[in-house]
Amino acid sequence: MAAERSWAEETYEVFKRNEIEIVTYVPEGGVKDLIALCDADPDMTLVPLTNESEGNCLLAGAWLAGKRGVFLMQGSGAGNCINNFGLNIAGRLPLLTVVALRGSWGEGNYWMIYQGRTMHRIFEDIGFKVYEVDKVEDAAPTIEAGLKMAYNADAQVAVILSQRLTGTKEFKR
Amino acid sequence: MGNLDRRDIVKRILGGRDDILVVTGLGGAGYDCTAARGDHDLNFCMHGAMGGAPIVALGMALAQPSRRVITVLGDGDMLMGIGSLATIMTKKPDNLAVVVLDNGHYVETGNQLTASGYGVDLAGMAQAAGFPVAFDLADPADVDDKVRRIQESPGPVFACVKITGDQPPTVPKTRDASYMKLRFRKALLGVLPT
Numbered sequence: 001m002a003a004e005r006s007w008a009e010e011t012y013e014v015f016k017r018n019e020i021e022i023v024t025y026v027p028e029g030g031v032k033d034l035i036a037l038c039d040a041d042p043d044m045t046l047v048p049l050t051n052e053s054e055g056n057c058l059l060a061g062a063w064l065a066g067k068r069g070v071f072l073m074q075g076s077g078a079g080n081c082i083n084n085f086g087l088n089i090a091g092r093l094p095l096l097t098v099v100a101l102r103g104s105w106g107e108g109n110y111w112m113i114y115q116g117r118t119m120h121r122i123f124e125d126i127g128f129k130v131y132e133v134d135k136v137e138d139a140a141p142t143i144e145a146g147l148k149m150a151y152n153a154d155a156q157v158a159v160i161l162s163q164r165l166t167g168t169k170e171f172k173r
Numbered sequence: 174m175g176n177l178d179r180r181d182i183v184k185r186i187l188g189g190r191d192d193i194l195v196v197t198g199l200g201g202a203g204y205d206c207t208a209a210r211g212d213h214d215l216n217f218c219m220h221g222a223m224g225g226a227p228i229v230a231l232g233m234a235l236a237q238p239s240r241r242v243i244t245v246l247g248d249g250d251m252l253m254g255i256g257s258l259a260t261i262m263t264k265k266p267d268n269l270a271v272v273v274l275d276n277g278h279y280v281e282t283g284n285q286l287t288a289s290g291y292g293v294d295l296a297g298m299a300q301a302a303g304f305p306v307a308f309d310l311a312d313p314a315d316v317d318d319k320v321r322r323i324q325e326s327p328g329p330v331f332a333c334v335k336i337t338g339d340q341p342p343t344v345p346k347t348r349d350a351s352y353m354k355l356r357f358r359k360a361l362l363g364v365l366p367t
Contacts, residue, residue, distance in 0.1 A: 050259045
């Protein structure tokens with residue numbers, strides 16, 4: 001019997017099945033295995049961003065010129081993106097962003113908590129389809145559903161991964 | 174603030190060059206590019222997402238490594254996305270050129286000074302980020318040579334064009350991003366709307 005695959009391995013396979021060639025990110029510990037898997041693939045281009053506000057712009061340009069990508073970030077970066085998401089909203093340009101939420105399950109840093117509370121609503125209010133994922137077995141299938149919606153319907157989709165899945169950062173006294 | 178005419182410089186860069194993929198920033202840059210080669214299928218003009226144009230152009234440059242990609246934007250726009258100089262240099266696409274039309278002012282909002290107007294050296298910032306070709310274009314005697322480098326030099330290229338504060342009249346162009354996306358992909362990729 002084959003060893004059980006992690007959600008990151010399953011998600012990497014989802015990317016390959018859906019012709020994802022560009023993975024762009026501001027790093028987040030919760031998705032580091034997924035970033036490493038993509039980085040090891042010579043057919044994928046990884047673009048580390050200076051600021052999350054660049055992610056949707058990079059993928060918009062890539063898609064206009066014929067390549068598909070995915071944008072990974074930490075929940076605290078989503079606020080940096082709001083103005084530039086106007087590009088996707090105004091032009092109905094496709095986007096899938098996978099957000100590793102902070103400020104929710106057992107968060108130890110109060111600076112993160114307001115976004116943990118409001119992330120889902122903010123994305124919905126600006127016109128995104130939002131999926132929240134709590135269970136590890138739902139991660140890859142939900143990301144695949146989001147990718148199909150983004151690239152078949154020119155939709156804007158956020159998949160929000162709970163800290164129950166990505167792990168809660170430990171703070172020591 | 175400089176002495177060069179923005180419409181003239183952009184026309185020299187883009188006029189007759191139907192093969193170049195163009196992303197413009199907000200405001201005057203979109204009108205300059207439209208005046209240079211018409212409301213062109215391969216012009217994608219931003220009317221929001223200030224600071225994002227160089228990164229849209231980076232995405233295009235990565236997806237189409239054999240095509241020249243030029244982004245044209247104002248100095249205020251470049252400053253808002255100044256971190257994109259670092260992001261571009263993580264990939265170093267040799268087919269990308271960033272052209273800043275620098276009048277040192279936020280002309281559209283009442284002529285307030287930008288950081289460039291206060292003396293910040295944008296080409297110097299690009300050079301420090303590692304751009305192999307980064308220069309100011311201020312002297313009319315340099316225009317032919319530097320325009321050619323924007324069009325042809327292995328990049329990434331960064332050009333800071335010192336323009337006057339004049340605001341030339343607008344020209345007819347679309348602001349509809351859905352329309353621009355559909356015609357861009359149809360012209361470049363032959364892809365029809367789904």
